[in-house]
Amino acid sequence: MSDSQVTIKLTSDEALVLSHWLEKLQMTDLSQVVDDPAVWAPIHRIAGTLDKTLHELFASDYEKRLEAARQRLRPED
Structure with a gap:
């Protein structure tokens, strides 16, 4: 099996919300949430x-930007 790369494209809102969640x-104790240690490396790579x-992570209004991104990503009822 080759080590070919996979590219994932996210909007800036998706990236911000996912970064915060990651x-x-x-x-947390990853072993409590992720039962396979093989998954930890990709989690850390994506987060990094x-x-x-x-x-935005270093902006003084980070929380405001994060909440705005969350609102835009949430499905409308």
Whole structure:
């Protein structure tokens, strides 16, 4: 099996919300949530890539931006 790369495209809103969730996930005991340790490496890689890419993470109004992104992503009733 080759180690070919997979590209995932996210909107900035999706990336911001996913980054926040992954950060919370990594702060827990991953073994409690993810039953296969083989999944931990990709979780850390995705989170690290998002952290390097998202400038919003360091904005003074981060929480406001995060909530706005969440609102835009939630399905309308």
